[in-house]
Amino acid sequence: MTHLLILGGTTEATALAHAVHEAGVTATFSYAGRVARPKRQPLPTRVGGFGGVEGLKRYIADHGITHVVDATHPFAAQMSTNAVGACDTTPLLALSRPQWTAQTGDTWTHVPSIAAAVAALKGPPRNVMLAIGRMHLDAFAPMPQHDYLLRLVDAPDGDVPLPKTHIVVDQGPFTVDNDIALMRDHNIDVIVSKNAGGSGAQAKIIAARSLGLPIIMIDRPRIPNRAEVGSVAAVMDWLAHDTDRGV
């Protein structure tokens, strides 16, 4: 019998959970546990790391998992790499979204990593919107001259390692109008963003375009080759036919 494991934490993973539930497929949803109030899922849900590749292999064996769908965020490279390592005999499919590409009116500086984004902020003080989540704030400590606007899903646990910050706690969904207002209110000069792709976090990209603001765009991390599809329907098709149809 099919028992699907969904590695979640994204809008796409939630959409897949609903489709799987409606189709009556046995499935378990997995969260890393980073967010205080994660979205409730219509599936049995587990929370927390598996313990690396070996831990995930053990979980798959112990729970009779027959299929794994990696629907994690494109920047969750460790989890995705572990899934490839653990699924040597278990069918694995990634549900991914295309990355954003610059359009007319965009001024993007592409950087390959968080460290490179930090380096790109060298220079006189500016008002910087850091739209990268709270995990990597420490990395920006070497650039204390800027005034940082941090939009976070949860309030920070402890002190933020940056002297000048404005914190907005908001889980979204975000709209272009609200993001334009936010950027105007804080006189933002530049935005730092991961190239997440998808629609959930895109409002800030469109808002920056309409205000003519530059973006320091962090490219996606590399993930080992795996079968990949771009829609929930394609995952359902894969499950139904039990064949690897990915790229």
Ligand SMILES: NC(=O)c1ccc[n+]([C@@H]2O[C@H](COP(=O)([O-])OP(=O)(O)OC[C@H]3O[C@@H](n4cnc5c(N)ncnc54)[C@H](OP(=O)(O)O)[C@@H]3O)[C@@H](O)[C@H]2O)c1
């Ligand atoms: N990175 C982002 O920008 C971002 C943005 C939005 C949402 N998210 C979501 O937040 C979660 C964590 O992201 P991250 O960048 O910290 O991941 P990561 O660096 O790739 O993962 C670090 C470790 O967290 C655990 N983990 C990650 N995702 C998991 C999941 N869905 N279920 C169980 N364990 C998981 C694994 O621990 P073990 O090795 O112990 O198994 C993994 O090795 C992901 O589920 C992702 O979809 C991330």
